[in-house]
Amino acid sequence: MPELPEVEVVRRGLEPRTVGRTITALEVLEPRSLRRQAGGEDRLRAALVGSRLTAVVRRGKFLWWRLAEPGGAEAGEALMAHLGMSGQLRMSTPGATTEPSVELSEGPASDPMRHRRVSLHLDDGARLDFVDQRIFGGLWTSPLLEAEGGVLAGVGSPDALLPEDASHIARDLLDPAADLSGIARALRSRRSAVKSLLLNQEIVSGIGNIYADEALWAARIRYDTPGAALGPRQAPALLRAARDVMERALEVGGTSFDALYVNVDGRSGYFARSLNAYGKEGEPCPRCGTVMRRVMHANRSSHFCPRCQRRR
Template sequence: MPEMPEVEVVRRGLAPYVTGRTIDRVEVHDVRSIRRHTPGADHLGDALVGRRIRSAVRRGKFLWLLDDHLDDALMVHLGMSGQLRVSAPPATDPASVGGPGAGPTGAAPSEGPASDPVKHLRVRLELDDGTRIDFIDQRIFGGLWLSPLEETADAAPAGEGDDLPLIPSSAAHIARDLTDPQLDVERTVAAIRRSRASIKSLLLNQQVVSGIGNIYADEALWAARIHYERPGESVSAAKVRQLLAEARAVMERALEVGGTSFDALYVNVDGRSGYFARSLNAYGREGEPCPRCRAPIRRHVFQNRSSYVCTRCQRR
């Protein structure tokens, strides 16, 4: 599943194409991808056509588009394999006027295989300048829907991409992520240390801190030398702060290179894959030597997920 860096790469890539543009047409090719919009496809199309998009906003793994009326937001959740792919006329393509090496992602150039932009097309938005935004989803765990807006609990901006203190109700339960300047780090530390749950499950709990998934949890735990099964209450406050700092650092490094792609299921809006997978220290490195101590990296099954751990650095 795309984690915070991958969704932020998509948001940055999408924003130049949609900001200030009006939705002219909506095509729903598979109603399963709008199942959370219970009024159905016709209602979604009627509600979206004519909207002028104000901004693309993200909190954690949730992405949404705001329009000028500020009554509700178009939610986009990528699920396991969702993509937003952009096709713009050359004269209006922001990537064509950015100079050498420029691209629509807002991050460093990435590389990798591009997935089929047609086979798994589920929803298409056409904008007033001819740009097409395609939602492609092979496994159909993601989707689009409209969600009413409400004020943020702390009256601060809801997420990255806009300064309004308005958040879709569908995302209001999601905690702030580690790159959010409004995050109360000490409150997050206290929440982790109050819990008997395993430290990894707490990192993955989007109501504790958002945006972290399996890959970056394993990488942060490796960096902080913490075993994934340790209860949150057994980890010192200083160690939890270090863990959160490591998680933020690894996600920021991933963001710089377009995120982490192991296959064509995650790509940027221009169809390119991120290449942070080359820089992973623990995740996916079963049997390889730990970069720090040379002991073998082991793969364990934890809560139906793979967890990668150094047998020497991260003692239980």
């Protein structure tokens, strides 16, 4: 599943090519991609066709576009997008191709034509395709609410209005309004395994399996350490490590193991080459040389160094 850096790469690719554009048509090839839309395809078409996209915003792994009516007034709702396990948002223009331009690792590729589920046609002739091989993601509209504290709702937001369907999502570590001290206190107040806490999107959003393993390795903390066992310096250090690894991933386009994650032009990210823990089972730890291990914990794989990340 794409995590925060991958979704932010997509948001940055969409911003200059969709903001200010008007939706001229909606094409639905797979109704299951609209499963979250109240009123189904007819309601989505009524909300979108003729509307102008005024901003594209991200909080954690959620993306949304702010919508304006043809006369320019705010529509009071947003177009939500969630990529799920294999979703992509791909831009195309007449006569252009969107083939991946870098060599990809083994894995299932998502055919941008066969797996195209929903398309938005824009007034400049471009087409925005929602491509989803496994059909776990989707598009839908959600009414806007005031975000907590009256501060910007997310990265790219013009104001504090937040879609209702994203109101339960905590701020992420790349959000300037994120309260790292508050998040650290939340981690230390619970006895659940720290990795499970990092993956809890109501505590801190955007972190998935890849970046949780990388942050825990960087902070020398074992995946099953109870949150309450973290010291007052450890919890903030772990969050800083998570923020650092995601910022570095963002600089190189995110992490691509296969063509299920690509940016809006069909290109994959390079950060898989810089991973220290995730997917490194059986390889020497980059820090101490001990053989890295992988275990199943809470139905997820956890990669760690048994020497650097000892049980406490």
